[in-house]
Amino acid sequence: MGKYSNLLSEEVKEQIEILHESGVFKANDPLPSERELAEQFDVNRQTIRTALKRLRNEHRIYTQHGKGNFVSPRKYCDDTSRFSSFTSGWEADGYTTYSRTLLMQVIEAPLAVSTMLDLSLGTEVYHLRRVRYIGDEPLSYETSYVPVKMCEGLDRFDFNHSSLYDTMEKVYGISLTTIDEKISITTLNDDERAELEADNDDLAFCFKSVTLSKDRVPVECCVAVVRADKMYLVSYMEA
């Protein structure tokens, strides 16, 4: 393990990050060539290459073959300290949201779903699958399950434009209080990749969540796959 050997590329990475953060480089601007960067920072090409690789790995830059490196647009920021639906959360931040429903059907709960919702195997649940957009960018691929007996007729609603949580609260009078979420690292499968129009990187956040009602009954569970090159999470802890 020994001595830390990559200080120089760490420094160069920091220098390029500064240009990025201070606005010298704007989203989708081309980066100077490796040779130019090597001259500018007075280091060898290999150091530049390592720094660029790390910036690419962290989604700060992207590469187009034959064209060079470009500055990535900033990632969207999702605030985890507050509980809100996709729709109201992002709209409060000034974005427009939209969903495209891929699927809305009644199925018999498979084991993974019945376990999360605390139902017996095979209980009828609504199975809603949507691609969620911010502006015109697909960000999240979400599959939700809601027990039919709790929200009879849920499939009448248009979830392209209205929020599932909102409908559950306002139409069905279920008050949602807690969301237990597990975040893991995943890669997109072919279907998710196509729907999310991901061509550069297939890294994604996987959120598995269970939403509980006031009396702590599970009322919805969801698996959301979100492009990691497009989003990060933020939280504020007060001591």
Next chain:
Amino acid sequence: MSKLTKEKAIYLQLAELIEEKIFKKQYRPGQMIPSERELCDVYGISRMTVRKAIDSLVDKEILTRVQGKGTFVNRTDMNSAMDGLESMRAFIRESGLLPSNKVIHTAVRPAGVKYAKIFGIDEDSLIFELFRLRLASGKPVAMEYTRVPYDLIENIDKYDFENGSLYELFEKSGFHLGRDKQTLEIVRVTAPQSNLLDVEDNAAVFMLHNTVTETGGRVIEHTRSYIAQRAMTFSTTLT
């Protein structure tokens, strides 16, 4: 089915049995499971077979052997990872694994544009740089890059960070933690991070940034961490 079970290798049957007990929380995360000798006696099988079963679960990262102590159930989920890394230490300790730090690099250097902005100091002001590898029972779990304004704590560069914690040092020096802004991303790591974390080149890991403000309003720490942990869980309450 029963025929199949009988034909299944005994070590696999034992491995499945242990896994099932973990799933049913008969063996809890962080808990030590019975010794090899005890398992031999209880199930009437050879030491070799027991060892093979445990080996297979260690390979699957379900169990961890701790030299001279025993075999422990891994905690696969980190509760409230967003509590930051100091709680990660606590989490490691609670899980029965032995936490340790390895200081990879320390330096005192000018803040430069990036850290001048973060700490609200001059570019020429000095910062203390501390790179640490966090381990649990000798296994790397996180690589941390910490920066602190150098004038904050006298002789900070002489402090023993292998055995002492930065937060203890803050408290001792009269700085109380006020606010911690945390961002979480998923990125890929390459050398040297991948080597230090003992993951493959280009492996996906969590990247966490912590910006810590003390109660007086001064930013006292900025840390970037790469965390080799597959999943994290947290809970949000509706307000």
